[in-house]
Amino acid sequence: MRAFNFVWPSAYHDSVTLMRLTRDLESVPGVARAAAMMGTPQNRVLMQDAGLLTAAGEAAGPPDLVIAVVAADEASARQAEGAARAALTGRATTGGGYGATPRPRTLASALRAVPDANVALISIPGLYAAAEARRALRAGLHVMLFSDNVPIDQEIELKRFARERGLMLMGPDCGTAVVNGVPLGFANAVPRGRIGIAAASGTGAQEVMSVIARCGEGVSHVIGVGGRDLSDAVGGLAMEQALEALAADPGTSVVCVIGKPPGATVARRLESQIERVGKPCAMHFVGSGTASLEDCARDAVALARGEKHHPVAFTVPDAELARVASEARRGRRPEQRFVRGVYSGGTLAWEARSILDATLGDVAPGVTGTGSGHRVVDLGEDIFTVGRPHPMIDGAVRREWIAREAADPATAVLLLDVVLGYGAHADPAGELLLAIEAARDQAGQRGAALAVVASVTGTDADPQNRSAQVSRLRGAGVAVMPSNAQAARLAARIAAR
Known part of the structure; x- marks a missing residue:
């Protein structure tokens, strides 16, 4: 087994597409390991550490796509490249047949195709994500920034830039959101309802919204703010906007706040922000105290029904x-x-x-x-x-x-x-x-x-x-x-x- 790299110049694909492609490549006979990654310096280091990089991949640049496989022989490796080309060519159009409309390749062309869009979901390498997010904000779009590894100073600047324009930047590293009933990223199918969630956590938000749904209630919005938002460095900039939005939303009766423990300064600020919401609030920070994400969800359900939640360790008899x-x-x-x-x-x-x-x-x-x-x-x-x-x-x-x-x-x-x-x-x-x-x-x-x-x-x-x-x-x-x-x-x- 040895490594083979195929470099496709100027062939950008988002990280979710490439993660799924990797799974497909590893099913090709004779292929033991595979990766499909953009040729950024960080990604080349990752591939090098994983034993996947060759001289061809080392020469790739950030706009280039690197198909890397560890295969039994060159024939197997080329079969994997062919499978990648077939998969990505098939996904490059809105339909699957001859004459299908090509997907937009830039924000500007996407806006021409969907001029009434008001949200941009961005999933590109973190080093370049801030520039694309800024373009979207300048175009008047709210942004869900799925990308991670965005420098923290750029995160702070983007969130301030968004707020100045009356827009919301969810993220970076925001994997889950539900806006006006529309799921974005990794989200669950839950009914519309009266509980709004502001979350600095992806799977935490999924756990809470799912428990709420199984209790017979629904969700108005799930606003992801990114895992670093509650740090003192970022200052809870997006969380403050999320709380303001849920407070102003007539369809939200109860607000639910979840994440990892906030920084000391942010924690103090959050107390006053939650008071200003003027609606019942359930709050949970994972790792602080004995409560759980499930308790937070059930507390929100009880508040929506005018009841009091009594936590128990088990609901099983x-x-x-x-x-x-x-x-x-x-x-x-x-x-x-x-x-x-x-x-x-x-x-x-x-x-x-x-x-x-x-x-x-x-x-x-x-x-x-x-x-x-x-x-x-x-x-x-x-x-x-x-x-x-x-x-x-x-x-x-x-x-x-x-x-x-x-x-x-x-x-x-x-x-x-x-x-x-x-x-x-x-x-x-x-x-x-x-x-x-x-x-x-x-x-x-x-x-x-x-x-x-x-x-x-x-x-x-x-x-x-x-x-x-x-x-x-x-x-x-x-x-x-x-x-x-x-x-x-x-x-x-x-x-x-």
Whole structure:
């Protein structure tokens, strides 16, 4: 096996398209690894570190597309390039047949095609994203900036620039939003309703909106602000605008604020901003206190109904919980002591880590999968997705980590998230089942039993159908809990001595 690179000059494609293309390339016979990335300096370093870069790729520039594969021979590599060309040519038109209208290649041509557009979704390399976002703002468009790795000084400048023009910049690294009922990025199919969400978290927003929908309420808007917005450096610039927008929206009766803990200065400012909203507000910052994303969603539902939410650790009946925990412990060997979380969602991973730490202790810091005790890994982090699709799109990297954790004789419980919605894999549960079965077989060969606990973030209206996904997992012996928080608590209970 060796690396082959094919460079296509001036052939830009957005990161989501390229992540999906990578999955397709790795299915070509004779191809072991693949990446499709723009030839920016940062991407070339990533490909070099992953063993995917050759001299041809090293010579590529930022506007060039690099198709990189590790293949058995040149014929396999060229077959992969042909597959990439066929896939991207097919996606380059609005239809699939002869004479189909080409997709716009610039913001200006997109505006000519859709002159009444008022939102631009930008997904290009972070080094160049700010310039494109500024063009969109100058054109009078609100911006959802999906791109990450945008320098923080550019983020601050863009958000101030947007505010001066009465516009909103959501992001950078904003993966989830719902505006006037229209889902953007990785979002779930939820009904319109009276609860508005302002979120500095993508999968956190998905968990909250999904729980709200399953409780019988709906969402007016989900405004993503970007993961760094609540830092003191950025100052909560977009969060302030989001709160103002939800306060002014007649269709929003209750406001829900979620994210990671804000900086000290932003936290003080948020208190007064929330008071000015003048509407009931539910608020949760992952890792602070004992509440959960589920609690925040249920609190918002209760506020919308004029009720009071009384948090509980589990909504599953005690008898059922005891049965599930007892079955999960059956066959466990003395050396099996630890929970190992293998996650696709960053905020969900942090929530699981926080709950495990509060319940069990001895949890590795961060969500990088390091440490010899209880540990959680967020496989959506850049370090794990070099040349590979995000785990919400493709489960390959998760399957590898499931096998890795199952091979450790100290693993007692595998803790997983399954995230549904637009943009996610068509059958994420099915993607994991073979790996779960193999992990259990591997434990069985040692005379051990491996417990698997999961949650499914989504709704029955999602393209994947939550009930169907839950049924598939339970049919394979996975203990599926109603929320990520409840799954983490059950995993801790199973592992506790």
